[in-house]
Amino acid sequence: MAIISKEFYPQAGSLVVLGAGESGVGTAILAKDKGFKVRVSDSGQIAERYKNQLLQEGIPFEEAGHSTAEILKADLIVKSPGIPETAAIIVSLKEAGLPVIGEIEFAAQYTDAKLLCITGSNGKSTTTMLTYHILKEAGLNVGLAGNIGQSFAYQVARESFDHYVLEISSFMLDDMYHFRADVAVILNITADHLDRYDHKMENYVDSKFRMIRNQTVADYFIYCLDDPETIAGLKRHQTEAVTFAITQEQQLSQGAYLGANKQLVIDAKTGEEFQMPTAELALKGKHNIYNSMASGLIAKVQEIRNDILKQAMASYINIPHRLESVATISGVQYSNDSKATNVNSVWYALESYNTPIVLLLGGVDKGNDYSILKDLVKDKVRAIVCLGKDTSKIHEAFESDTDLIVNAVSMEDAVALASNIAEKGDTVLLSPACASFDWFKNYEDRGDQFKAAVLAL
Incomplete structure (x- = not known):
């Protein structure tokens, strides 16, 4: 079935895992079980639960930096998908001719x-x-x-x-x-x-x-x-x-x-x-x-x-943070689509509703082109509440397409603004089109804060 031929990678020896998140720690455990001499290296701080897991398994690790000279002695490198090819450690490994693969591989x-x-x-x-x-x-x-x-x-x-x-x-x-x-x-x-x-x-x-x-x-x-x-x-x-x-x-x-x-x-x-x-x-x-x-x-x-x-x-019940119904308060439906981190996801979200929408939009822009949303915003969006540090691009994109665009200073503020704008029969929709890490830890944190603010109304 899906087994990779043993000729491609060493089946024992020294293995370094770069990144100590869910993927990296799981890889380290599997490698240890398969007889590799395993070491984990993370450029940042390792979360306590993963650190404890490594300690329990007896797998050595380092955090807050890579010991490049030691890593270069490994027979095989398995890296976190979040580490880009341009990272200095990856460039060094590729130049040395070491195999660098991912957890799934x-x-x-x-x-x-x-x-x-x-x-x-x-x-x-x-x-x-x-x-x-x-x-x-x-x-x-x-x-x-x-x-x-x-x-x-x-x-x-x-x-x-x-x-x-x-x-x-x-x-x-x-x-x-x-x-x-x-x-x-x-x-x-x-x-x-x-x-x-x-x-x-x-x-x-x-x-x-x-x-x-x-x-x-x-x-x-x-x-x-x-x-x-x-x-x-x-x-x-x-x-x-x-x-x-x-x-x-x-x-x-x-x-x-x-x-x-x-x-x-x-x-x-x-x-x-x-x-x-x-x-x-x-x-x-x-x-x-x-x-x-x-x-x-x-x-x-x-x-x-x-x-x-x-x-x-x-x-089937949908996953959290993806068009997740949170509550209906005073005839207004609140929906959490925090997982919508690009413009196309927001298009799909807007397309799903037949009610007027107060849209919570914004965060860390990834070079977004908002033009594909303009017709849907004209047809469906009563107002936009902007999230994040830089909201100028949203104002420029939609200033002629909706009656009201306002800036929030926090998620709690955004939900309060949206609840004051929304009318009975409307939907307040968090569908940001952007990454979350200016105000939040990740999209889950953003969605959880939205849900908490809604339930506190």
């Missing part, structure tokens, strides 16, 4: 479980969780990992699953070379993280298409026929895998599409065709139909029965 060689892998600029967490929910409901022995939950490496070391549903980011894909996905999904590709890709969209697209490297005729590839960047990328990247498309714009002889009366139709040629009214799906909105299509196709190629698939798709 490393852990995959120690399991023969089926790897069901999902990437995309938007929707990958939702699709990963929905797929996991479906397979659990079907009674499969399945793990959840990647860019979500407990690290893949730790689960390979200490658990025993027959399947893994893996959420894979482009940063993870950049450190994967011989890894093979049994099922590879590319949901969509829109501009994001371009600072890691020389500000070239083509480089980012190529990173996403690393998902289908090494696939064989025994594997499956699922992609969106309606996504222009994916279609353009297909011209440069071929696969031997069995290929299925998802689309809402045409009908297919196989794959997933919208049939008559907004029926979700899935046919993977592995059994009876699946049909389900989109109104019965637990996940609402046009973008979530794509997510449901992808999850449904994964389920069908795993030969999940139609009755189980239908029940699971109707019963």
Whole structure:
């Protein structure tokens, strides 16, 4: 299945893990279990829970800096996906000719479980969780990992699953070379993280298409026929895998599409065709139909029965911080979409609501182009409440598209402003389009502060 040939990397000797987060600590534990002499190095301070885990496992570590000379003596380096190729330590390692790989690449060689892998600029967490929910409901022995939950490496070391549903980011894909996905999904590709890709969209697209490297005729590839960047990328990247498309714009002889009366139709040629009214799906909105299509196709190629698939798709509860309903207060609905860290995610969020919206927007701008939101803002947004230190770009982008744009000084202030502006029947929507680290620890902290402020009203 997904095992990497032993010829590619040393199977014992000295291994250094760069980065002591969830991914790094899990990798260190797996490496120790497999007989490596392991050391962990982090340029920053290691969180107490991870430090305690390393101490309990007897794995040596350093923090607040890298001992480069010692690291260069290692046989193999496994790095955190958050460390860019341009970091001084990585440049030194590559110049020395040392193999530098990621957690997913490393852990995959120690399991023969089926790897069901999902990437995309938007929707990958939702699709990963929905797929996991479906397979659990079907009674499969399945793990959840990647860019979500407990690290893949730790689960390979200490658990025993027959399947893994893996959420894979482009940063993870950049450190994967011989890894093979049994099922590879590319949901969509829109501009994001371009600072890691020389500000070239083509480089980012190529990173996403690393998902289908090494696939064989025994594997499956699922992609969106309606996504222009994916279609353009297909011209440069071929696969031997069995290929299925998802689309809402045409009908297919196989794959997933919208049939008559907004029926979700899935046919993977592995059994009876699946049909389900989109109104019965637990996940609402046009973008979530794509997510449901992808999850449904994964389920069908795993030969999940139609009755189980239908029940699971109707019963799923969405992940926190992704169009998460928080409360309805005085007739105003409050929704937490803190995970929307790019402009396309906000487009999907706005598209999902039919009520007037007071939009909480802003944070650390990643070179956002807000032009695609202008029509939706004109049609749906009553007011914008700006978050973050620099809000000038938001004012410039939308000053002619909505009646009111105001700046907040904290999340509590933002929620108070929004509640005063909103009218009965409106939705107050936190969907920032930006990174969170000017005011918050991460998007989860931002969403949690939003929820706390709402519940304090």
